[in-house]
Amino acid sequence: MERKNQYALITGATSGIGYELAKLFAKNGYDLVIVARNHDELSARADEFKSFGINVITIAKNLFQQEDAYSLYSELKLNGISPEILVNDAGQGVYGKFEETDIHREVDIVNLNIVSVIILTKLFLKDRLAKGSGKILNLASIASKAPGPWHSVYHGTKAFILSWSEAIREELKDSGITVTALLPGPTDTDFFNKADMNESKILDDPDNLMSAEEVAADGYNALMNGDDKVISGLKNKLSVAMTNLSTDSMAAHRMGEMQKPSSEK
Template sequence: MDHNNKYALITGASSGIGYELAKRFAKEGYNLIIVGRNHDALRDRANEFKHFGINVITLAKNLFNTEDAYSLYADLKQSNISPEILVNDAGQGLYGKFQDTEIHREIDMVNLNIASVLILTKLFLKDRLPQNSGKILNLASIASKAPGPWQSVYHGTKAFILSWSEAIREELKDTGITVTALLPGPTDTDFFNKADMNRSKIMEDKENFSTPEEVAEDGFRALMNGDDKIISGLRNKLTVAMSNLASDSMAAYRMNEMQKPADEA
């Protein structure tokens, strides 16, 4: 299918779920704007995606810095490009007890997981509301559904993303613009490494992690259907159902047991 001049803007597109989503849009004939921190990684991905016969724009931006979110859109305006689809995939976690973790890394995480997402979405909406069309996919997580000892700030950021996504979806319901939240569970990406989570008990279950391709496929379909949210994977649907039945303190206890260091288990 050829979408001619339609662009999908994807943050965190050089690896993991973001990369798989970018590839999925490329296969569908969408032109891509791919965003990441590493110039070389983006160039390599662009060369790969161009084999689908599409145009690929690379923007090296550090979305830990909210100014880069504004400049990203300024760059697109200069090129007269208004993406039809926005995928807010870039995000990071941090493992450890809150009393011990590095506050600057947590503030960076809040900027990346929340502030830059708000900025990009606000600018996308300003662009798309006059067109009465557009689709937004926000990466939440099953972490959004329960308190997360050992990942308290990450779980908090994802709870924010889910609540906010559902709120603006309602606000936008008569505009032709849809908002979809994607809730993966543990996925076999570099997330755990970047979050310093390799000593977490959860890593003992690595063979049951989802693949990024599976999560991307679920997200892509839900976005195209205009669904409000999708929990990716049967096992994760059961996890969320269980945490919905439990009190918050019981959900936090269970999460603590799952996530504490293996040597403390």
């Protein structure tokens, strides 16, 4: 393996898709800046990634707070680090009927899934534009392509991420900086647990879930190719194709049937 002497900054890097992406960057010789909330988890992952012979910087931040997104970049600047790659992976959902879910939790999720992502991307671009190179990978979801009853705020945040990613990609087309959106479907991570989503019908069939490793590989390859987006997995490609052929209300009904609790008829 050849050291790239370039840093990849990855949020949500201690578990799930973010962890698998970090591992791929490490294996391919990139130095890492890994970001998550838990110091101990960061430290354990850093030791693992260093075994690939790269540098790893750990920064514990709570990206539910926009101040932490700003201070993360300030710390990098103070240390003279300009990441070549930004992976906006950190994200959460909250499950349930909108009338019943906790508004504070939902505002947190909007802050994590949207606000921190646009802050980090803005700061990354201000840093990289003069250098004329850089790559951004934004975690969208097949949820970005259809309204999601029982998971409405999460789907809405991912629709924002996909639309905005496509828009800034066009703005940046002559800059040397690429923007890629990764659209996984249901993936075998701690996401459903954190979203209190274990009652959802979507989990009734384990075959519905892709592995985080497969999704990360699709995202990594698309990012390196400079693709605009990648839908991970054949079943998910077919699901998005069906959504594209449906009216919005049909797509919402279909998604609602898939996601509602198993106890609901």
